Amino acid sequence: MPFARFLPAPSQSGARLRLTSIAALLALSACGGGGGDESVAPAMPQALGVTDTAPVPSVTAFVDAAATNQRGDARYATLQTNAGVRLLSGFLEVWEPSTRLVDAGQTAPAVEGFPAVVASTWSGIPGDATDGKVKNAAVHKENIDFVVRTTVARTAAQSLAAYMDDRRGKNYSVTDGMGPLTDAWRKAARQTTTITGVPADATTVKYEDGGNNTGVSGDTNPEFGRVIAFVESMGANASTEPAKRFYKYARPWRWSADVKVEPTLLPARSSTAATDGGYTSGHSAEAVRNAVAMAYLVPERFHEMLARGLELGENRILAGMHSPLDVISGRLLGQASALGNIAAASKDTRTAAYNQAHQTLMAAVGATTPAQFAAFARSQGTDKDRFADYAANQLHYQRRLVFGLTPIGSTTLPAVVPKGAEVLLETRLPYLSDAQRRVVLKTTALPSGYPVMDDAEGFGRLNLFAAGSGYGAFAGDVEVAMDAALGGFHALDVWRNDISGAGKLTKRGSGTLALAGASTYTGGTEIAAGTVRADAAKALGQGAVYVAGGTLLTNTMGAVELPGGLTQTATGTLALQLGAADAGTLSTAGVATLAGPLAVTFRPGFTPKAGDTLTLLRAKRVQGTFSAITVAGFKATAVYNGDSVQLVLSN
Structure with a gap:
C-alpha cells in the first residue's frame, strides 16, 4: 500500500x-x-x-534597397529595379498588367542608361482593350466576390468605421489602438482632426481632414517631438504609388457593379481611372507602418496597435474601395517600410524616441514605475477599449492576414525572415538576442501558399501579432x-x-x-x-x-x-x-x-x-x-x- x-x-x-x-x-x-x-x-x-537559426535570405533586401521605391525615375521603373514593386510581385501569378513598368499616367526621362518611361495607355477600366490579363481566374473571382459579400452585409457600425478611416488622417485613426493611453498620446502629440463624424451631406460632398494627422514633431514639441518624428519617418520610401502604377489593377467597384461602395464615400471615388489602381492600398500601408512604429515605441500596447493597423485595412474593404489582395499587399509594404525606416534610424534615435514616449506618457497617466504604466495601458475593459480582449484581437488579426483566401501553392515551405526584421521585436522582447528574435519571427510565421504572400524575403508570412507572444516552436x-x-x-x-x-x-x-x-x-x-x-x-x-x-x-x-x-x-x-x-x-x-x-x-x-x-x-x-x-x-x-x-x- x-x-x-x-x-x-x-x-x-x-x-x-x-x-x-x-x-x-x-x-x-x-x-x-x-x-x-x-x-x-x-x-x-x-x-x-543545437540552437535554431533564421538565416537572412540570399536576395536583395528591402532594407538595403528601399530608396528605389520611387515613381517618375526611369532607374526604378521595373520589377527588377524597384524594391516596392518587387516585394509585391506575387501578384503576377494572379494578374498580368498591360505593361511591366511604373508607367500608369507616369513618364520619366532616360537616365544613366535606363530608357525613358512613356505613359501607359491603360485606361483603368476592366475589360478595356488596354487592360491587363487575369492569370488565375479563381483567385481573382475570390478576391472580388469577397468585397461583394462584405459590402452587401455591411452594418451601420461598419459603415461609420469605414467612413472615418477613409476620410480621417490615418495616423489619427490608429492612435485609438492605444486604448487608455489614447488621450495622453493625442494630447502629447498635439494631434488634431476635423473629421469627427459623418456630415449630413457626406453623400454629395467630399470632405478632407484639415487636421495634422500625426501631430507636431521636432523641437517645437519638446515633450513628444522625437516620438512624432519617429512615426513620421515611417513614410520615407513608403509610397504605394509605384506599385499602383506598375500593376494597374482596378478597384473592386470597377470590377463589379455588385460592390456596394459606402454611400458617404461616393464623392471620394476617383474619376481618373488610369491613375487609380487598387493594388496596393495606400490607406492600409500607412496604417500598418504607423501602427508598427507605435507598437515599437509603446510595446505595452504592441498587440493592440498591430490589431488596429489591420482593422483599418479591413475597413477599406468594407468601404468598397479595396479588395483583400489590395489590403494584404498594403500590409506587406507597410511592414517593409516600417522595418526599413526603423532599421535606418540609429540606435540612439530609436532609444531617444522610446524613452521620450515613456517619460511623457507615464507622467501623463501618473505612473511612476514601468509596472504601473503597463497595468494602466491595459486597465480598461472592452466597453471602453475595443482592443482589451487579447483572444478577440488574435482571432481578428489572423483572419485579416489572409481574409480566407484559398492557398494556391505548397503550404509547407520553410519560413524565411527578412533581413533586419528582428528590430521590430527589439522593444517587445528586449531580453532576447537579435538571433533569437529572428527565430521567434520564423517559428510564428504563416503557412506558405497564399496568394501574393510568398515573397522571397518573407514579409508576406510575418505574423507580428504572434511573434509578440514569443516563440511558436x-x-x-x-x-x-x-x-x-x-x-x-x-x-x-x-x-x-x-x-x-x-x-x-x-x-x-x-x-x-x-x-x-x-x-x-x-x-x-x-x-x-x-x-x-x-x-x-x-x-x-x-x-x-x-x-x-x-x-x-x-x-x-x-x-x-x-x-x-x-x-x-x-x-x-x-x-x-x-x-x-x-x-x-x-x-x-x-x-x-x-x-x-x-x-x-x-x-x-x-x-x-x-x-x-x-x-x-x-x-x-x-x-x-x-x-x-x-x-x-x-x-x-x-x-x-x-x-x-x-x-x-x-x-
Whole structure:
C-alpha cells in the first residue's frame, strides 16, 4: 500500500521542516509496496545541443534597397529595379498588367542608361482593350466576390468605421489602438482632426481632414517631438504609388457593379481611372507602418496597435474601395517600410524616441514605475477599449492576414525572415538576442501558399501579432535570461503561443517568464533562476520540469499538467497559488521528486479554513519532501502519500 508521511506543522513564519532524504524515502517506498518499481530521481532534461537559426535570405533586401521605391525615375521603373514593386510581385501569378513598368499616367526621362518611361495607355477600366490579363481566374473571382459579400452585409457600425478611416488622417485613426493611453498620446502629440463624424451631406460632398494627422514633431514639441518624428519617418520610401502604377489593377467597384461602395464615400471615388489602381492600398500601408512604429515605441500596447493597423485595412474593404489582395499587399509594404525606416534610424534615435514616449506618457497617466504604466495601458475593459480582449484581437488579426483566401501553392515551405526584421521585436522582447528574435519571427510565421504572400524575403508570412507572444516552436534549445532590475518586460513577460518542437527551455536571470499556451514541446524545462509562471494547464509542454535554482509558480484555473515528471532540487522553489477545482495544483504521470521549499497562496475568492485538507500534487510516484513550507494565513502539516501530497491547514 502507498506509504504516508506526516511532518510537523511549520510556524506562520515558515520554520524549517525536517527533510527526509530521497534514499530513506526509497527504502520506505520499497517496503510500502510501491509496485516493486525502482524509484530514481529524474535527471535534468537533456538539451538537444543545437540552437535554431533564421538565416537572412540570399536576395536583395528591402532594407538595403528601399530608396528605389520611387515613381517618375526611369532607374526604378521595373520589377527588377524597384524594391516596392518587387516585394509585391506575387501578384503576377494572379494578374498580368498591360505593361511591366511604373508607367500608369507616369513618364520619366532616360537616365544613366535606363530608357525613358512613356505613359501607359491603360485606361483603368476592366475589360478595356488596354487592360491587363487575369492569370488565375479563381483567385481573382475570390478576391472580388469577397468585397461583394462584405459590402452587401455591411452594418451601420461598419459603415461609420469605414467612413472615418477613409476620410480621417490615418495616423489619427490608429492612435485609438492605444486604448487608455489614447488621450495622453493625442494630447502629447498635439494631434488634431476635423473629421469627427459623418456630415449630413457626406453623400454629395467630399470632405478632407484639415487636421495634422500625426501631430507636431521636432523641437517645437519638446515633450513628444522625437516620438512624432519617429512615426513620421515611417513614410520615407513608403509610397504605394509605384506599385499602383506598375500593376494597374482596378478597384473592386470597377470590377463589379455588385460592390456596394459606402454611400458617404461616393464623392471620394476617383474619376481618373488610369491613375487609380487598387493594388496596393495606400490607406492600409500607412496604417500598418504607423501602427508598427507605435507598437515599437509603446510595446505595452504592441498587440493592440498591430490589431488596429489591420482593422483599418479591413475597413477599406468594407468601404468598397479595396479588395483583400489590395489590403494584404498594403500590409506587406507597410511592414517593409516600417522595418526599413526603423532599421535606418540609429540606435540612439530609436532609444531617444522610446524613452521620450515613456517619460511623457507615464507622467501623463501618473505612473511612476514601468509596472504601473503597463497595468494602466491595459486597465480598461472592452466597453471602453475595443482592443482589451487579447483572444478577440488574435482571432481578428489572423483572419485579416489572409481574409480566407484559398492557398494556391505548397503550404509547407520553410519560413524565411527578412533581413533586419528582428528590430521590430527589439522593444517587445528586449531580453532576447537579435538571433533569437529572428527565430521567434520564423517559428510564428504563416503557412506558405497564399496568394501574393510568398515573397522571397518573407514579409508576406510575418505574423507580428504572434511573434509578440514569443516563440511558436523550440526547434532547438532556448535559453532566456531576464534581469528584473531593468523593469518592464525584463521583469515580467507572458508568452501566449502554443509552443511545439523538441527543444529544451532554460530560464535564467531574475525576471519572470509566464507561459500561457497549450504547448507540446518535448525537450523539457529547466528553471535555473528567476521564475517560470504556468498560466495554463499545458503551459510547460510534454517534457520534464526541473526546478534547479529558481521558482515554478502556478497561476491557473485548474491543475498544471507535467507529463514528463517534476524534479525540485534543494535550491528550487515551488510556489502554488491554489483555488477551487484543483486550481494551481500540479499533476504528472511521471515521478515527482521534492527537496526544496514550498510557498502556498490562494486565488482571490478562494477561502479555505483551518482543518481543511488541500491536495497540492498528484503523481505516479512522489519522492522526497519539502525543506520548508509557508502557507498564507495558516500553519500547515504536510501529508506525503505515495502518489500525492496534501496539506492539512491549522491556525
